[in-house]
Amino acid sequence: MDAQDSEDSKQSTADMTAFVQNLLQQMQSRFQTMSESIIMKIDEMGSRIDELEQSINDLRSEMGIEGSSPSTPSKPKDEPKVGDGSF
Template sequence: MAELKSELDSDADQNYSLASNADPKNMQELTIYVQSILQNVQDKFQSMSDQIITRIDDMGNRIDDLEKSIGDLMQQAGVEGQEK
């Protein structure tokens, strides 16, 4: 979670520095500038979404492995598990 916050802070700093260095002079430059910022935000959002989904999938796999291990231990101990 701290990694995500530092990444967001870094991006905010970068966008702020871009804004102070590149003031749009006309409507076309403003449009390009806004599109660029929106594309950067969309790309970052997609990247974070992909990371979250990957972590959720990994956690699901770990939970499945843990359930199997517990089931195996219960079977070895002679304890009957309850059916789902």
């Protein structure tokens, strides 16, 4: 009976190993799918941000406001002001 128990034990170990390997492969596949989905959404978000920045720049141009970037308010040019003594 010892030989039979030994074979059963080896078979059980092989089955468990195959199960764990299969489980790890499924987890890897799901992780890869989620990673690709996240990267795709980040790329899409980047494109939408670029479009938004372009729309903001277009609106600023239509309004006659010039600036290097939407986040930096444009500063008026140094013009002499009445009463400040500059000419």
